[in-house]
Amino acid sequence: MTYRWARRGTPVVALFAMLLLTLAGCGRNPPSSGRLVEAATIAAVRLPHSTLIYIAHDQGYFSEEGLKVTILDHLYGKEAMESLLAGKADFATAAEGPIMFAVMKGEKISVIATIQTSTKNEAIVARKDLGIAALSDLKGRRIGVAFGTGADFMLASLLTINRIPADSIRRLDVEPDDNLAALSEGRVDAVATWNPYVLQLSRALGDRGIVFRSGEAYTETFNIAASRKVVQENPGIVNKLLRAVAKAESFVQAHPAKARELVAEAIGMERPLLEELWPLNDFSLGLDQSLLIALEEESRWAVENGLTAGKKAPNYLDYFYLDGLTAVKPEAVRIIR
Amino acid sequence: MKISKRLQLTAVASISLVVVLCAVLFSAIVRIRSEDRKESIAVELLRNLYERATLRDEYLFRHEERASLQWQAKRRQFRDLLLVAEQRFRRPEAKATLAEMRANFEDGESLVRGLLANTQQTAEDPAFAHEVENRLASQLLIKSYNMLSAAVKLQELSDRASASAQSSAVAFAILFVLAMMTTVSWLSLSMSRLIAGRIRKLQKGAGIIGRGELDYRIKVEGSDELSELSLSINEAAEKLKSSYEALEDSERRFRAAAEGSMDAFFLLRAVRDKEGRITDFDLVDLNAKAEKMLDLPRDLARGRKLSELDGQGMGGSFEKLVRVLETGRTLEEELPAEAREAGERWLRHQIVPLGGSGVAVSTRDITERKLAEQEIRRLNEDLKHNVAQLRAVNRELESFSYSISHDLRAPLRHITGFVELLNKDFPEGLDPKGRHYLQVISDSARRMGQLVDDLLSFSRMGRAEMLRRQVDLEGLAREAIRELQDEAKDRKVEWKLAPLPRVFGDAAMLRQVFSNLLSNALKFTRGRQQPVIEVGADSDAPEAEHVIYVKDNGVGFDQRYADKLFSLFQRLHRVEEFEGTGVGLANVNRIIQRHGGRTWAAGAVDQGATFYFSLPKAKREEA
Numbered sequence: 001m002t003y004r005w006a007r008r009g010t011p012v013v014a015l016f017a018m019l020l021l022t023l024a025g026c027g028r029n030p031p032s033s034g035r036l037v038e039a040a041t042i043a044a045v046r047l048p049h050s051t052l053i054y055i056a057h058d059q060g061y062f063s064e065e066g067l068k069v070t071i072l073d074h075l076y077g078k079e080a081m082e083s084l085l086a087g088k089a090d091f092a093t094a095a096e097g098p099i100m101f102a103v104m105k106g107e108k109i110s111v112i113a114t115i116q117t118s119t120k121n122e123a124i125v126a127r128k129d130l131g132i133a134a135l136s137d138l139k140g141r142r143i144g145v146a147f148g149t150g151a152d153f154m155l156a157s158l159l160t161i162n163r164i165p166a167d168s169i170r171r172l173d174v175e176p177d178d179n180l181a182a183l184s185e186g187r188v189d190a191v192a193t194w195n196p197y198v199l200q201l202s203r204a205l206g207d208r209g210i211v212f213r214s215g216e217a218y219t220e221t222f223n224i225a226a227s228r229k230v231v232q233e234n235p236g237i238v239n240k241l242l243r244a245v246a247k248a249e250s251f252v253q254a255h256p257a258k259a260r261e262l263v264a265e266a267i268g269m270e271r272p273l274l275e276e277l278w279p280l281n282d283f284s285l286g287l288d289q290s291l292l293i294a295l296e297e298e299s300r301w302a303v304e305n306g307l308t309a310g311k312k313a314p315n316y317l318d319y320f321y322l323d324g325l326t327a328v329k330p331e332a333v334r335i336i337r
Numbered sequence: 338m339k340i341s342k343r344l345q346l347t348a349v350a351s352i353s354l355v356v357v358l359c360a361v362l363f364s365a366i367v368r369i370r371s372e373d374r375k376e377s378i379a380v381e382l383l384r385n386l387y388e389r390a391t392l393r394d395e396y397l398f399r400h401e402e403r404a405s406l407q408w409q410a411k412r413r414q415f416r417d418l419l420l421v422a423e424q425r426f427r428r429p430e431a432k433a434t435l436a437e438m439r440a441n442f443e444d445g446e447s448l449v450r451g452l453l454a455n456t457q458q459t460a461e462d463p464a465f466a467h468e469v470e471n472r473l474a475s476q477l478l479i480k481s482y483n484m485l486s487a488a489v490k491l492q493e494l495s496d497r498a499s500a501s502a503q504s505s506a507v508a509f510a511i512l513f514v515l516a517m518m519t520t521v522s523w524l525s526l527s528m529s530r531l532i533a534g535r536i537r538k539l540q541k542g543a544g545i546i547g548r549g550e551l552d553y554r555i556k557v558e559g560s561d562e563l564s565e566l567s568l569s570i571n572e573a574a575e576k577l578k579s580s581y582e583a584l585e586d587s588e589r590r591f592r593a594a595a596e597g598s599m600d601a602f603f604l605l606r607a608v609r610d611k612e613g614r615i616t617d618f619d620l621v622d623l624n625a626k627a628e629k630m631l632d633l634p635r636d637l638a639r640g641r642k643l644s645e646l647d648g649q650g651m652g653g654s655f656e657k658l659v660r661v662l663e664t665g666r667t668l669e670e671e672l673p674a675e676a677r678e679a680g681e682r683w684l685r686h687q688i689v690p691l692g693g694s695g696v697a698v699s700t701r702d703i704t705e706r707k708l709a710e711q712e713i714r715r716l717n718e719d720l721k722h723n724v725a726q727l728r729a730v731n732r733e734l735e736s737f738s739y740s741i742s743h744d745l746r747a748p749l750r751h752i753t754g755f756v757e758l759l760n761k762d763f764p765e766g767l768d769p770k771g772r773h774y775l776q777v778i779s780d781s782a783r784r785m786g787q788l789v790d791d792l793l794s795f796s797r798m799g800r801a802e803m804l805r806r807q808v809d810l811e812g813l814a815r816e817a818i819r820e821l822q823d824e825a826k827d828r829k830v831e832w833k834l835a836p837l838p839r840v841f842g843d844a845a846m847l848r849q850v851f852s853n854l855l856s857n858a859l860k861f862t863r864g865r866q867q868p869v870i871e872v873g874a875d876s877d878a879p880e881a882e883h884v885i886y887v888k889d890n891g892v893g894f895d896q897r898y899a900d901k902l903f904s905l906f907q908r909l910h911r912v913e914e915f916e917g918t919g920v921g922l923a924n925v926n927r928i929i930q931r932h933g934g935r936t937w938a939a940g941a942v943d944q945g946a947t948f949y950f951s952l953p954k955a956k957r958e959e960a
Contacts, residue, residue, distance in 0.1 A: 117437075117483075119440055119441075119444065157472050157476065160468055160469050160472045161448075161451055161469065161472055161473055161476070163455075163458070163465075163469060165465055215444060215447070216443075216444030216445070216447045216448045216451075216476055216480065217472075217476060218476070219476075219479050219480075219483065253429065253430055282433060282437055286486070288482060288483065288486045289482040289485070289486070290478070290479040290480075290482035290483050290486070293475055293478045293479050293482060294475075294479055296475075297471075297472070297475035297476075297479075300471070301472075304468075331489075331490075331493045334482075334485070334486040334489055334490075
């Protein structure tokens with residue numbers, strides 16, 4: 001009897017299973033087979049800031065979207081922007097600083113998304129042993145910073161907010177990988193930089209060093225900028241890239257440990273170091289109104305301090321490409337329109 | 338497993354599924370409500386941000402204390418809301434957003450403090466103060482926008498979670514309902530298939546048994562109600578078989594009895610038209626006698642219509658059969674048959690209705706009985722004729738004897754008269770011998786006169802009109818005894834009178850009966866030292882009559898002559914021993930006969946005698 005029931009029930013069970021499979025499949029993207037594959041080059045900073053790019057690449061999300069992506073690794077955002085501006089890459093990851101300088105220089109670029117935000121990633125690391133115990137002790141000191149970076153503005157903002165005039169210090173252009181040497185050799189008394197250099201420097205200096213975090217003076221953002229040409233001629237490629245990055249964002253949220261493992265491997269960073277840095281970052285995909293404010297403020301700062309040839313901050317809305325992210329993740333576009 | 342158990346399990350499964358569905362839906366509703374509450378918090382945060390930013394700007398532009406106070410209140414409220422939100426939001430993404438919001442809020446607070454401090458130092462270095470203010474304001478705006486974004490994100494997260502909860506609840510409900518429908522349909526279908534299959538087998542088996550194959554048995558599967566039903570049908574078939582065999586046996590016996598019966602049996606079934614009217618009868622069955630009566634072999638007779646057959650053996654007319662069938666009353670009648678041969682024939686029919694379907698007719702040839710009855714009637718007629726003749730003769734005889742008696746009295750009177758004259762007028766003319774002869778003539782004439790008187794009395798008794806009424810026998814007996822006591826006052830007779838009934842009859846005649854019987858008793862106890870005469874009623878008498886007796890301890894009689902006692906002039910003793918003419922008991926007999934009773938006597942020589950008479954109990958008397 002049991003056998004007969006089972007035999008008669010088979011079509012019903014099969015139907016039920018098909019129904020379940022159909023319903024389960026509703027949440028998935030259609031298969032990418034047979035789609036036109038397009039090539040894209042991304043100039044990425046080889047730092048945790050570019051986590052979403054590396055995850056998307058590693059997890060094959062770009063391929064899924066029909067993108068054959070080549071990643072050009074860079075030390076920091078300013079370099080990556082230079083690759084973009086030089087036409088070596090279609091996209092670049094960079095903090096708002098390099099983007100602002102490029103725009104002020106008149107480069108035709110478009111910000112398509114922010115992929116990382118932090119208020120704890122940047123800081124001034126100073127030689128405590130040289131008598132620097134407070135921010136005000138920086139007056140008259142030599143402070144190393146990579147010119148044209150986000151850290152350059154962070155240094156200015158932190159000092160100004162703490163009522164330290166810009167002309168009371170001496171800014172010296174120091175590449176991030178030269179920070180420790182510059183400090184150790186006494187070429188500078190302090191450096192304004194970002195992680196992982198902040199952590200590395202503070203550990204290296206130990207009791208001899210002191211860290212002044214940017215705090216409320218600066219919000220670090222890491223963004224994807226695209227050449228205007230790409231955006232105008234092939235907006236589809238932007239959508240594909242953003243869709244892949246959105247998948248990476250979901251992956252990071254769902255599997256943070258696995259994400260850390262993958263990123264550590266991708267950027268060649270020791271796992272413990274990455275584990276320590278990870279909580280300082282927010283790897284959310286978005287485009288915020290605050291980025292407009294930051295870019296405008298940094299433009300004003302650059303103009304006021306003669307750091308750019310430009311005389312006035314442009315309307316940065318013209319340098320934002322919102323359609324891409326609106327198509328992929330509309331709720332993430334929080335620019336007031 | 339029993340079908341009821343399966344049905345119960347199906348019901349329990351369905352109810353469980355419904356309960357699970359309700360539980361899941363309830364949980365979804367709780368989740369949706371929770372998300373809605375979270376969304377409300379997010380909306381509250383957003384509103385606070387807008388209001389706070391407005392108040393902040395108002396204060397920074399206008400420096401009103403009131404605006405400052407309101408702004409501070411809003412900041413406190415925001416902090417409280419943030420705490421509530423941090424307790425409510427549990428998902429990592431929301432927690433991260435809230436952490437970002439808190440960081441921005443704290444930074445903003447710090448920036449505000451910076452801004453307020455900067456306004457007091459504007460005078461020292463206005464240009465630098467302006468730069469500071471710009472920087473602070475910009476960062477404050479950035480923080481504000483970041484908080485706004487975070488709040489919007491938080492709201493979106495709640496909205497999405499709520500929508501997701503709703504969607505998953507709806508999807509789950511749909512899936513669940515589908516699953517439930519599928520499960521219940523599957524169970525119902527399986528159950529109905531199973532039951533239908535089994536019922537088909539049962540139906541088939543019952544059909545085979547119903548067609549008469551009583552040896553067929555339904556295969557019993559499983560141990561549920563249907564298998565119990567199969568067993569019951571098999572048992573019923575077994576019992577049916579036994580009953581059928583018993584019925585066949587009974588039918589065989591009845592058929593044998595019917596076949597051996599003197600009556601002809603016909604079993605007829607009504608043939609009806611479309612309106613239900615009886616148009617004819619089919620002969621369904623008949624016995625050997627009926628076969629003979631119809632003069633048709635049984636095989637040919639069966640199935641024939643009444644209209645095709647000689648119906649007289651089956652109760653005669655079609656209408657009669659229809660009447661019996663429709664009234665439902667058995668009809669019995671005796672009819673002369675149309676004689677096919679010489680001689681008259683009579684048939685007795687009994688037509689019995691068989692429900693509404695037909696009739697059974699039994700027919701018996703009663704010609705012999707009828708002929709015997711006719712003979713009896715003829716004999717009766719002869720008897721009546723003879724009785725009438727006898728009565729006429731009797732009347733003539735009585736008349737004759739009366740006339741004789743009456744006419745004899747005159748010559749007898751002459752004889753006795755002249756003997757007396759001879760004795761008187763010629764007392765010396767005759768010698769003693771002549772006087773002796775004259776004495777003999779005188780005695781004989783006197784005796785003859787007594788005989789003639791008694792004969793006349795007897796004759797009158799037969800003709801006299803009877804005056805019937807209620808009579809107290811005991812009173813009559815007592816009266817008679819009293820009269821006799823006077824006669825026998827010199828004798829020591831013991832009279833015993835037991836209670837006697839009241840009867841319906843002629844008092845004078847019955848008094849005569851007692852008088853005759855008691856004087857006889859007194860006479861025949863004459864030689865007894867202690868004569869005892871007893872009158873009573875026999876308690877052992879038949880119900881329909883009273884039996885009265887008169888008993889004495891006199892000389893008795895020889896029982897061999899008992900039947901002669903009540904005949905006229907019959908005597909068992911010589912006149913010299915006991916006087917009398919032999920008319921008294923004949924009179925008693927005649928009176929009792931006229932009352933519809935009878936007389937008899939029992940006795941032995943020297944043992945006394947008992948005389949009995951009976952009187953029928955009249956209805957009125959019984960009452």
